[in-house]
Amino acid sequence: MKLALFDLDGTLLPTDSDHAFGEFMCAIGWTDGQAWRARNQQFFEQYQAGTLVLADYVDFATSAWRHRPLADAEAARERFMQEVISPALRFEAIELVRAHQRSGDQVAVVTATNEFVTRPIATAFGVETLLAVELERGADGRATGAIRGTPTFREGKVARVQAWLHSQGQSFADFDDVLFYSDSTNDLPLLEAVPTPVATNPTPALRQIALERGWRVIDLFDAT
Known part of the structure; x- marks a missing residue:
């Protein structure tokens, strides 16, 4: 049996779901418009350049929705899935x-x-195991703007x-092969x-x- 690990944004999706969710927050009027959009774009460019301070971005990105009732935030996320993510899903991805799942x-x-953003996206791909940035939450279930635990970013993905795997009594050595699919130099550590980077x-x-x-x-998406 092999272990197949997949990055999401730019790898399985021809878009960046984090950036796109921020754009969606602007589109539905949950932010202050152009100023927030410009800051969101700045963070995205920092990510692409490998200079992003993730904690700063998470605090900023969640500020668009974390102070609203959780049910409202979840409803907005469902709209985002229907209007933005579902049309972006590609057969090839x-x-x-x-194909990996069929192979066992x-x-x-x-x-x-x-x-918060990626759980329904992983579900749309039929993947149960999601290792994502975990948000610290208050007693009311709302995100605080901080990160809980080790973020799945750069070296944190390896950790x-x-x-x-350790929680399941496993390691890389237990698999015939371990593949990691990614589009970004941010993922060089993993x-x-x-054994098999893709x-x-x-x-x-x-x-x-x-x-x-x-x-x-x-190349899954060609020019799309």
Whole structure:
């Protein structure tokens, strides 16, 4: 049996769900409009450049919805799934995941986007195991704006995957192979930690690294 690990944004999705959720918050009037949108874009550019301070971004991103009743936030998330994410799902990405599942492989999504945004997306891909940024929550169930535990970001992805496997009495050595599919150089720590890294819809920087190191490169979305 193999272990197949998937990044989400840019890898299984031809968009960034974290950034897109922020845009959706603007679209439904839950933010102060252009100023918030510009700041959201700045954070996205920092992520792409590898300079993002994740705690700052999580505090900012959740500020659009965390002070509202949880039921309202969940309803907005459902609209986001229907209006933004569902139309973005691609057969090629779904089939890649399902091919591993049909082969009896263990599958997990490992994403730097928070669990509030990504839980229904993982479900849409038919993946039960989601390792995402976990949000600290107050007694009322609302997010506080802080991160709980180790975030699934850069080296944190390695730590969280290892901790998850350890909780099941497993390690990489228990699998015939361990693959990690990702589009981003932010994921180099986990790409370098697994036996089979797969650069998937890679950024130019990751594509160059993959070519230099002889890693497999796949493009799921072509020009879409």
